[in-house]
Amino acid sequence: MSGPTAESARPEAGEGAALAEPVAELSDITRLYRMGEEEVRALDEFSFTFRQGEYWAIMGSSGSGKSTLLNILGCVDRPTVGSYRVRDQEVADLDDDELSTFRGAELGFIFQSYNLIPQLDVLENILMPVMYQDEIPDGIEDRALELAKRVGLGDRLHHRPMQLSGGQQQRVAIARSLINDPALILADEATGNLDSKTANEILELFDELHAEGKTILLVTHEAEVGRRAENILRLKDGNIDSVERGAGRVEASDAE
Amino acid sequence: MRSSSLARAVRLGVSSLLLHKLRSFLTTLGVLFGVASVIAMLAVGEGASAEAQDQIRRLGSRNVILRSVKPPQVGDEDAEMRVLSYGLTRDDFERISETFPGVERAVPVLQTPAEVRSGELLCRPRVLCTPHLFQAVTRRDLFSGRFLTEQDEANRSLVCVLGYEVARYLHPFDTALGERVKVGEHYLEVVGVLNSRIPVGSVAVDPSSEAGGEVFVPLSTGRAYFGERQTQVRSGSMDIQEVQLHEIIVGAERDIDVPAVAAACRSMLKREHDEKDYEVIVPLELLARAEETKRIFNIVLGSIAGISLLVGGIGIMNVMLATVTERTREIGIRRALGAKRKHIVTQFLVETMVLSGAGGVVGVGVGLLIPWIVERTAELETIVEPAAPILAFGISVLVGIVFGLYPAWRAANMDPVEALRHE
Ligand SMILES: Nc1ncnc2c1ncn2[C@@H]1O[C@H](COP(=O)(O)OP(=O)(O)OP(=O)(O)O)[C@@H](O)[C@H]1O
Ligand SMILES: [Mg+2]
Numbered sequence: 001m002s003g004p005t006a007e008s009a010r011p012e013a014g015e016g017a018a019l020a021e022p023v024a025e026l027s028d029i030t031r032l033y034r035m036g037e038e039e040v041r042a043l044d045e046f047s048f049t050f051r052q053g054e055y056w057a058i059m060g061s062s063g064s065g066k067s068t069l070l071n072i073l074g075c076v077d078r079p080t081v082g083s084y085r086v087r088d089q090e091v092a093d094l095d096d097d098e099l100s101t102f103r104g105a106e107l108g109f110i111f112q113s114y115n116l117i118p119q120l121d122v123l124e125n126i127l128m129p130v131m132y133q134d135e136i137p138d139g140i141e142d143r144a145l146e147l148a149k150r151v152g153l154g155d156r157l158h159h160r161p162m163q164l165s166g167g168q169q170q171r172v173a174i175a176r177s178l179i180n181d182p183a184l185i186l187a188d189e190a191t192g193n194l195d196s197k198t199a200n201e202i203l204e205l206f207d208e209l210h211a212e213g214k215t216i217l218l219v220t221h222e223a224e225v226g227r228r229a230e231n232i233l234r235l236k237d238g239n240i241d242s243v244e245r246g247a248g249r250v251e252a253s254d255a256e
Numbered sequence: 257m258r259s260s261s262l263a264r265a266v267r268l269g270v271s272s273l274l275l276h277k278l279r280s281f282l283t284t285l286g287v288l289f290g291v292a293s294v295i296a297m298l299a300v301g302e303g304a305s306a307e308a309q310d311q312i313r314r315l316g317s318r319n320v321i322l323r324s325v326k327p328p329q330v331g332d333e334d335a336e337m338r339v340l341s342y343g344l345t346r347d348d349f350e351r352i353s354e355t356f357p358g359v360e361r362a363v364p365v366l367q368t369p370a371e372v373r374s375g376e377l378l379c380r381p382r383v384l385c386t387p388h389l390f391q392a393v394t395r396r397d398l399f400s401g402r403f404l405t406e407q408d409e410a411n412r413s414l415v416c417v418l419g420y421e422v423a424r425y426l427h428p429f430d431t432a433l434g435e436r437v438k439v440g441e442h443y444l445e446v447v448g449v450l451n452s453r454i455p456v457g458s459v460a461v462d463p464s465s466e467a468g469g470e471v472f473v474p475l476s477t478g479r480a481y482f483g484e485r486q487t488q489v490r491s492g493s494m495d496i497q498e499v500q501l502h503e504i505i506v507g508a509e510r511d512i513d514v515p516a517v518a519a520a521c522r523s524m525l526k527r528e529h530d531e532k533d534y535e536v537i538v539p540l541e542l543l544a545r546a547e548e549t550k551r552i553f554n555i556v557l558g559s560i561a562g563i564s565l566l567v568g569g570i571g572i573m574n575v576m577l578a579t580v581t582e583r584t585r586e587i588g589i590r591r592a593l594g595a596k597r598k599h600i601v602t603q604f605l606v607e608t609m610v611l612s613g614a615g616g617v618v619g620v621g622v623g624l625l626i627p628w629i630v631e632r633t634a635e636l637e638t639i640v641e642p643a644a645p646i647l648a649f650g651i652s653v654l655v656g657i658v659f660g661l662y663p664a665w666r667a668a669n670m671d672p673v674e675a676l677r678h679e
Contacts, residue, residue, distance in 0.1 A: 100591065100596040103592060133594065
C-alpha cells in the first residue's frame with residue numbers, strides 16, 4: 001500500500017519542473033444536500049488534482065464547501081456525482097468495509113477539536129488507525145514511540161487526553177495522522193482552537209512535514225495560516241474561486 | 257492476533273465502563289438479581305420436589321394401595337350405639353390376589369386402634385395386622401431381629417415388630433428385642449425392629465403420629481385377639497366401626513403392569529361397592545403428577561426469573577443506547593480512522609457483554625449463597641443442579657448479546673460525517 005517514497009516524488013524546486021504524480025484527483029464532483037424541497041449544492045461540478053508533496057491551504061467564506069470537500073477527500077463522505085481517485089484507486093468502487101480500511105491505511109486526519117479518544121493514552125491514540133487494519137505491521141509500537149517523540153510528547157506517553165493541553169492534544173493528533181504514512185494529510189481548521197503561539201508551533205510541524213514531502217491539505221479561515229502554505233485554493237459556492245500556486249511560500253519568521 | 261485483539265477489546269470495554277463506575281454498577285444489578293433468582297429459585301424448588309418425590313417413592317412405585325375410607329355419615333347422628341360397617345372386604349382381597357393378572361402379591365392390612373404400653377410408657381401408634389409379605393412389598397429394612405414370618409401367621413403367635421420410633425420410645429435405653437409390650441389388652445413379644453422411614457438426621461418423629469409410630473402384628477393374631485370391630489367411645493355415644501381390611505397393598509410384577517393393575521382394582525371396587533368407601537392410591541401416578549407439578553413450578557419460576565432478566569436486559573440496553581449517543585463523536589473518529597462497522601459493533605457488544613457477564617458472575621455467587629443460607633436457617637432442603645449456574649450465566653451473556661445488538665447496530669450505522677460533527 002505504500003506509494004512512491006516521499007523524497008523521490010517531491011517536485012523539484014523552481015518553476016517549470018515536471019509535475020509530480022497525482023495523489024488525489026477529483027473530477028466533476030457534485031455533492032447535493034436535499035432539505036425537503038430545497039437543494040443545496042455544497043460542491044458543484046468541482047474538478048481538481050492534488051499532487052504528491054504539495055501543501056495546500058483551502059480557503060473560502062463560510063458555507064463555500066470547504067468541509068464538504070475535505071470530507072470527500074477523506075472518504076468519510078461520498079460525492080453525489082463525480083469521480084474521486086486516490087493514487088489510482090477509484091473511491092466509488094470501494095464498499096463500506098474497504099473504504100474503512102482505505103481510510104485507515106491511506107489517510108491522515110487532523111481535526112479542529114483534536115478528537116482523541118478519552119479512554120486511551122497518548123501512545124494508544126497514536127496507534128488507533130493501525131489497530132483497525134487487517135494486518136498490524138511489525139514494530140509499529142516503535143514507530144508510534146518515535147512519532148510521539150517527534151511531536152515533543154516523549155515524556156507524556158501514558159497521559160490521557162484530558163491531562164494534556166490543547167496544543168499537546170493536537171500534536172498527538174498529528175502523530176496519529178502520520179502513523180500509517182498516509183498518502184494525504186487532511187486538516188480541518190487544525191489551529192482553530194489554539195492561541196497564536198501554539199498555532200505557530202503546529203504550523204511549524206506542518207512545514208517540517210511538507211519539507212519531508214508529505215501531501216498536506218489544510219482547511220483554514222485565517223489568511224495568516226493560509227500564507228504559510230505552499231499553495232492556496234479558494235472556494236466559492238461549491239466551486240473554485242481562485243488558485244494561487246507558490247503564493248504562500250513565506251519564511252517562518254515572517255509569520256509572527 | 258485474533259485472541260489478543262479480543263482481549264484488547266475486552267480491556268478497552270472495561271476501561272470505558274470504568275469511566276462511569278456507578279452507572280455501570282447499577283446497570284449490572286438487574287442481571288445480577290435475575291441470575292441470582294434463577295439459581296436460588298431453582299435450588300429451592302428442586303429441593304422441595306425432591307422431598308415430595310422421595311415421600312411418594314417410599315410408598316413403593318410398583319405398588320397400588322387400596323384404603324378403606326369412612327363414607328360420609330348417613331342415618332341417625334344421635335343414636336346411642338351404631339355399628340358402621342364399610343371398607344375393603346376379604347372378598348376384595350381374594351379376588352385381587354387370586355384372579356388379577358400382573359399382580360405379584362397382595363398384602364392385606366387390618367388396623368387396630370390399640371394403645372401400646374411398656375411399663376409406664378404409653379403411645380398410640382398405628383397397629384397394623386398384616387402377614388409376613390408386608391416387608392417384601394413395602395421394602396422396609398430391618399433394624400434388628402426379624403420381621404413376622406409365615407409361622408407367626410399360621411400359629412397366631414403373640415409376637416410383634418416395632419417401628420424404630422416406637423421401639424426408641426418404649427425402650428429408650430436398651431433394646432426392645434425380646435421384651436413384651438402390651439398392645440391393647442394383650443402382651444406380645446417384640447421379635448424385631450424396623451428401620452425408620454425418615455432419613456437419618458431429621459427431627460425426631462413422634463411415635464404416636466401417623467408418620468412415625470408403627471407396630472406390626474400377624475394378621476391372624478390380629479383377627480383372633482382384636483377382631484374387626486373398632487370401638488371408640490365418644491362423649492357418651494359408642495361408635496363402632498366394622499372394617500374387614502383397612503388397606504390392601506397390591507404389588508405389581510413389573511412397573512408397566514402398575515396402570516393395568518390400578519385400573520382393574522378400580523373397576524372391581526366400583527362394581528363390588530355400593531358406596532365409595534375406599535380409595536385407590538397409585539404412587540406411580542402421584543409421581544407423575546408430582547413431576548407435572550414440578551414442571552409447571554419450573555415454568556413459573558423460569559418465567560419470573562426470565563422477566564427479571566428481561567428487565568435487567570432492558571436496563572442494560574437503555575444505558576447502552578445512552579452511551580452510544582454520548583459517544584457519537586468517538587464513533588465518528590474511530591470510523592474516520594479506519595474502523596469498520598463490525599469493529600464498532602464488536603466494541604459496543606463487548607461492553608454490553610462485559611456488563612451482563614459481570615452481573616452474571618456475581619449473580620451466580622449470590623445465587624449459590626442464597627440456597628446455602630436457606631438450608632441453614634429455614635431447614636429446607638435445597639438442591640443446586642450443576643447445570644443451573646452454567647445455564648444462568650449463559651443466559652446473562654445471551655441477554656448481553658440480545659440487548660447489546662441494537663445499540664451496537666445503531667452505533668455502527670451512524671454516518672461518520674454526522675457523527676464527527678456531533679457535539
Ligand atoms: N448535512 C448537511 N445537510 C444539509 N446541508 C449541508 C450539510 N452539510 C453542509 N451543508 C451545506 O453545504 C454547504 C457547504 O457546507 P460546508 O460545511 O462544506 O461549508 P464550509 O465551507 O466548511 O463552511 P465553514 O467555513 O462555516 O465551516 C453549506 O451551504 C451548508 O449549509
Ligand atoms: Mg467547515
